[in-house]
Amino acid sequence: MxxxxxxxxxxxxxxxxxxxxxxxxxxLDGQTxxxxxxxxxxxxxxxxxxxxxxxRAPMPGRVTKIMANEGGKVLAHQTVLVMEAxxxxxxxxxxxxxxxKKLCCREGETVxxxxxxxxxxxx
Amino acid sequence: xxxxxxxxxxxxxxxxxxxxxxxEMGIKATLLHSEVDISSMAYREADETVCIGASxxxxxxxxxxxxxxxxxxxxxxAIHPGFGFLSENADFVQACEKRRIIFIGPSADAIRSMGDxxxxxxxAKQMSVPTIPGYEGSDEDLALLKEKALEIGFPVLVKASxxxxxxxxxxxxxxxxxxxxxxxxxxEAQSSFGNSRIFLEKYFVNAKHIEVQIFxxxxxxxxxxxxxxxxxxxxxxIIEESPSPVVNSEQRTLLGELSTRLAKxxxxxxxxxxxxxxxxNRFYFMEMNTRLQVEHPVTEEVYGVDLxxxxxxxxxxxxxxxxxxxxxxRGHSIECRIYAEDPYQNGVPSVGKLxxxxxxxxxxxxxxxGFETGDEIxxxxxxxxxxxxxxxxxxxxxxxxxxxxxxxxxxxxxxTNIPLLKLILTHENFISGQMTTQFMSDFFxxxxxxxxxxxxxxxxxxxxxxxxxxxxxxxxxFTGEWT
Numbered sequence: 001m002x003x004x005x006x007x008x009x010x011x012x013x014x015x016x017x018x019x020x021x022x023x024x025x026x027x028l029d030g031q032t033x034x035x036x037x038x039x040x041x042x043x044x045x046x047x048x049x050x051x052x053x054x055x056r057a058p059m060p061g062r063v064t065k066i067m068a069n070e071g072g073k074v075l076a077h078q079t080v081l082v083m084e085a086x087x088x089x090x091x092x093x094x095x096x097x098x099x100x101k102k103l104c105c106r107e108g109e110t111v112x113x114x115x116x117x118x119x120x121x122x123x
Numbered sequence: 124x125x126x127x128x129x130x131x132x133x134x135x136x137x138x139x140x141x142x143x144x145x146x147e148m149g150i151k152a153t154l155l156h157s158e159v160d161i162s163s164m165a166y167r168e169a170d171e172t173v174c175i176g177a178s179x180x181x182x183x184x185x186x187x188x189x190x191x192x193x194x195x196x197x198x199x200x201a202i203h204p205g206f207g208f209l210s211e212n213a214d215f216v217q218a219c220e221k222r223r224i225i226f227i228g229p230s231a232d233a234i235r236s237m238g239d240x241x242x243x244x245x246x247a248k249q250m251s252v253p254t255i256p257g258y259e260g261s262d263e264d265l266a267l268l269k270e271k272a273l274e275i276g277f278p279v280l281v282k283a284s285x286x287x288x289x290x291x292x293x294x295x296x297x298x299x300x301x302x303x304x305x306x307x308x309x310x311e312a313q314s315s316f317g318n319s320r321i322f323l324e325k326y327f328v329n330a331k332h333i334e335v336q337i338f339x340x341x342x343x344x345x346x347x348x349x350x351x352x353x354x355x356x357x358x359x360x361i362i363e364e365s366p367s368p369v370v371n372s373e374q375r376t377l378l379g380e381l382s383t384r385l386a387k388x389x390x391x392x393x394x395x396x397x398x399x400x401x402x403x404n405r406f407y408f409m410e411m412n413t414r415l416q417v418e419h420p421v422t423e424e425v426y427g428v429d430l431x432x433x434x435x436x437x438x439x440x441x442x443x444x445x446x447x448x449x450x451x452x453r454g455h456s457i458e459c460r461i462y463a464e465d466p467y468q469n470g471v472p473s474v475g476k477l478x479x480x481x482x483x484x485x486x487x488x489x490x491x492x493g494f495e496t497g498d499e500i501x502x503x504x505x506x507x508x509x510x511x512x513x514x515x516x517x518x519x520x521x522x523x524x525x526x527x528x529x530x531x532x533x534x535x536x537x538x539t540n541i542p543l544l545k546l547i548l549t550h551e552n553f554i555s556g557q558m559t560t561q562f563m564s565d566f567f568x569x570x571x572x573x574x575x576x577x578x579x580x581x582x583x584x585x586x587x588x589x590x591x592x593x594x595x596x597x598x599x600x601f602t603g604e605w606t
Binding site: 029093 | 357465468469470471472473474478479480481496502529530531533534535536538539541542570574
């Protein structure tokens with residue numbers, strides 16, 4: 001973990017950072033953020049609205065409800081499926097509008113951490 | 124009798140807390156840990172470590188045989204159970220007695236009496252401690268329950284008698300909902316506690332959760348005032364404080380009186396907490412927790428005591444030197460529980476390796492930490508990784524100090540609830556001290572919006588994360604701008 005000083009618009013900021021496989025963890029102005037690396041095939045120059053990510057299980061648990069269909073569209077921040085883990089329920093969402101390519105799990109299925117649950121069509 | 128060696132059968136920040144207290148008292152600490160908890164601060168601080176099983180709690184921390192065998196084979200005279208796990212298991216206390224190991228905590232009988240919520244309520248009534256209106260009869264015929272619920276007045280809470288930790292609780296807002304609530308509570312009670320007995324209580328929608336710290340030594344029972352823990356989500360506490368912003372000194376004396384009366388009725392020794400609900404200016408006994416609680420530090424900060432060392436002293440059969448009329452709160456203290464979870468994704472647990480940490484220092488700050496850089500945070504247990512406790516002269520200055528301390532707190536490698544904590548602490552309903560247990564669902568029921576770091580373009584230039592490879596770019600996930 002290291003820090004750097006940097007002037008932004010005349011104001012001095014101290015930024016703490018640490019690089020990881022996922023991206024860069026940074027802390028400045030009292031807030032911590034993760035700036036994720038994204039792999040973009042084709043090297044196109046068009047900008048993409050935020051990051052499209054497939055849904056993976058954040059921890060081991062059980063899928064209790066699937067709320068999307070293959071081929072169907074989901075909106076940004078819409079709950080795609082509900083998972084239960086450690087006696088609590090979690091709503092898993094897509095952070096951007098996307099089309100479901102494949103549902104890789106079933107309602108009632110027990111899943112492992114990082115298991116791919118929903119695959120989206122690449123835009 | 125002074126202990127030479129004590130087994131610590133717990134994990135995370137509380138295991139470190141206990142080990143430190145033992146060391147300060149000149150006692151050796153043997154940590155009984157699960158496989159994955161090799162990656163923890165307690166493992167490094169202990170004098171000796173014994174692995175008691177695989178990572179799932181049932182195979183390690185909850186396994187009587189493994190725990191006792193480890194304590195006995197490492198020649199420990201006593202065992203400190205921490206909180207959770209076996210700390211309120213009367214059968215375990217008896218198993219310790221059988222193996223001639225001193226359990227640091229109350230007796231099996233006291234635990235049993237208060238662990239059964241129906242029995243605890245009966246004792247409270249006998250001791251003239253006001254209780255929540257309800258029905259505790261053994262007849263669970265649905266028609267009868269509906270009748271009783273109407274008498275109590277909806278909404279009604281269906282509670283598991285053997286319950287705890289917010290489980291086995293279902294709310295029924297109407298006649299129609301009662302049947303389902305009862306079935307659901309019984310199912311959860313049976314699977315979590317092996318006992319499906321339930322009872323009904325009036326559900327106070329806008330109440331404050333106020334609890335009293337009591338402590339028994341061989342001669343007396345003391346009380347160390349109240350804590351307020353109304354900021355909770357799904358019955359999991361997030362922020363706690365002492366004193367409560369709404370309790371005056373007369374009320375404190377009254378609560379202390381009621382709580383010590385209850386504790387004396389079961390011959391209580393050691394640390395315990397009597398929980399009350401405060402609604403419409405009245406206090407109602409809710410339940411008693413027969414263990415040290417997570418939020419004990421805020422009491423320590425305003426009363427100037429060390430409750431863990433006191434537990435060890437009492438277990439060594441020493442009397443405490445405290446004097447009740449000198450136990451008065453001074454200043455204010457707040458604790459924030461830091462969970463490894465993503466506040467922008469509804470609190471989904473965040474796992475990973477801790478890549479770096481930097482914590483606040485300076486006056487009135489106290490950190491209880493369980494993990495350091497390089498440790499893996501996993502999902503076998505709850506996701507609390509640290510507690511930040513702050514004290515100051517007044518509640519408002521304490522809140523400000525906590526916000527500043529959280530801004531200084533850096534944890535890299537897992538997401539934390541720190542952004543959520545800051546929003547709670549700066550919310551007017553919290554600042555006014557008027558918050559109730561509805562606070563989180565009233566004001567924080569939807570997801571937090573992530574705020575982009577300012578001047579992202581500048582940062583990325585500074586970090587030189589331009590095109591590293593043709594296929595790899597850093598993009599700001601919030602604005603979608605490429606660097």
